[in-house]
Amino acid sequence: MLGIGDTHRRFSVMGNSQRARRETPLGSAFAYLRTMLVFIAAWWAVSMWTSNPVLLPSPFAVIAAFVELAGDLELFKHAGISLGRMVLSLGLAALLALPLGLFMGLSRWFDALVDPVVELLRPISGIAWIPLALFIFGIGNALPVFIMTYAAFFPIVLGTIAGVRSVDRRLVDAARTMGIPDRTIVNRVVVPAALPSILVAVRLGVASSWTAVVAAELIGAPSGLGYAVEWYRELLMTPQVMAFIATIGVLGYLSDRSLRMLAQRFTPWASDASTAP
Amino acid sequence: MTFSSIRVARSVALPLTLIVVWQLLGTAMGNPRTPVPTRIAAAALQLTASGDLPLAIVQSLGRVFAGFMIAAAIAVPLGLAMGSSRAIERNVDPLVESFRPIAAIAILPLAILWLGTGTPAAMLIVAYAAFFPIVVNTIAGAKRVSPTLLRAAATMGLDHIQTIRTVIVPSALPAIGVGLRIAMGVAWTAIVAAELAVGAKAGGGGSGGIGQMMFVFYAYSIELNRIVVCMIAVGLVALVLDHVLRAGLRSLMPWVSQ
């Protein structure tokens, strides 16, 4: 028979923090390390068992490859190129998507006009554009940037529209009762109020763009992390392949984390819901 | 003109204008290969009539469903377990969170290394891609179960398994649904990407699917109109998948206001 005390202990339901033990940073770091160590140990055991360094290299081989690639800066070169493309794409996407999203969110008329085009293009993922884009741009820098900009565009524009629409009506009313003109209200009330949601949208754009970078570089670029992964695969140098894949993951995580911290710094009043992953 | 027909007119105004402008500019360029709406429509008819397009779509869909089912079969129970037991979550979450930032397509070279350039590798990518949205949203759904409901179940004497089955699962169903919908979209994008990449690396050899077909049109026959047909097909299928899934989920959860 399950008693109420058992319920609290067994079910980690949020809001139950009085009974549940709170996770300390040290505690969660410890748990993280423990799990990863178990994972690496299991990996090592399997790699020893299959003993095929091309199929499954030992974790130590991967770490060694990682260190070597970092040492001769090849890792950083490709990482830098991919990151550079992402920053550029994000800038382009934001430049297009933010004003567009703002207007669409503010004006029902404009939204009704433009939304059909957005909704028609949105289901066609950035990746589906690669063959056509390959034809237009050829293999090079432009292709990944185009694909990544396209990928980042939609989350940003949609999130901005949602953010603008969800601005508390009363804030706008309060400004109107102070006699403030509409254009000032947009600049001084709507934009700041929508900022937390817009930052979430940008984070989603970054994630989308970073996913696209791999696909784009794998197929259509002479440099970057995606290219490096594929290059080493063709050479059957699996430790290097894994090292680059891990780098892709780490950089993706760090980008998201830093954006979250930036959002926390610039919009400290935003509730946890809007900064959730 | 009635009110709703004005609405319809306004919706199609911009797309229609753009298509017309595109048609005019494209044909004016003189190159018969340039993709314009009329040629695209013709190519669409050809590809559908010959059965190539439907076959490719079915091949891709088959892989998507297979991979999606595998992912869901693992991710939903895992997510429920992690969402309802802090111990399980604490032990498994580091793994999930470490791999989540690594996009499915980045794993593709590994998948090809392990499984070759055929359907198994594609399914692995799809399953990997679909796994994370499902597990993340299922955890969130399980965690958000109202403590009051759990207490009510406890006072009625339900044991652990019963509580999961009768309280946590129904409560978490909307969130699980969200995860499934996101996963389906991700899975479809992933299969196109995987087939495209495999097509590019395997030199157009037969893995089939719409992604590979697109690549063939690019690299071998340089049929831009056909590429665009494939792109539109990709978009349409994505829309249909989402609608079907949404309708299916709605019928599963009549108590949720949409």
Place this chain on the structure above:
Amino acid sequence: MTESAVKLRLDSIGKRFDAGGTVAVQDFTLDVARGEFLVIVGPSGCGKTTILNLLAGLESPTSGTASLDGKRIGGPGPERGVMFQDYALFPWHTVLGNVEFGLRHGPAGNGLDAAAREQRVRKTIDLVGLKGAEHKYPHQLSGGMRQRVALARLVANEPDVLLMDEPLAALDAQTRIILQDELLRIWGQDRPPAERRTVVFITHAIDEAVFLADRVAVMTSHPGRLKAVIDVPLRRPRGDATRADPQSQALCQHIWSLIRDEAYRATVA
């Protein structure tokens, strides 16, 4: 009251939402005197907020007129400042930023240079009792403090009329009593009547209405109509003694008897 003493006039005003839809307010006629503290009381959903929105100019009437100093009200403006129930503070501004907002970006600040503006802002913050909290953000403040900020933001624009939509409803009972006293102080109940601003205050709490008001307008709902206007001759300045005064309690009972039936009906199907 004499014509020149009328600050706000609602003349057979009516508001219907969506042609053919619900009638929120019907045939409402009321004059508000200069410097008067008028409270509108009534059950939930009786159209009190609609009346306030019509006075604020946030909505326009479907029939009848609303006017200020004899001129028709056409839209919102700083001379009719509004205080909202959920404060509507700008979360990205500090207390200082919020209070100076209307002066910085709106017509109320015309003719004020930065120094004069700052002086008025600080004086207002001091008036509402928030000195020292200038650089705090709304999410760092308690409900009572936020309400003071909302009031300061409003008063800094030196409005002719203060319109308040259930400003104390979100506060706990004890904070509410404190803020009622503060509200009367800031309004100027210790000062001669000529120096007081006109206030239209909405509430559903009868005891609050009687405590604050010079007159209480009682509304009924479905559709929103003026049922009665009750004089509140309690002496100013008012305080805790007023709350205990039997005359005050008698007035509360009288007003309650006017809306009791309706309040009951709202709780059954």
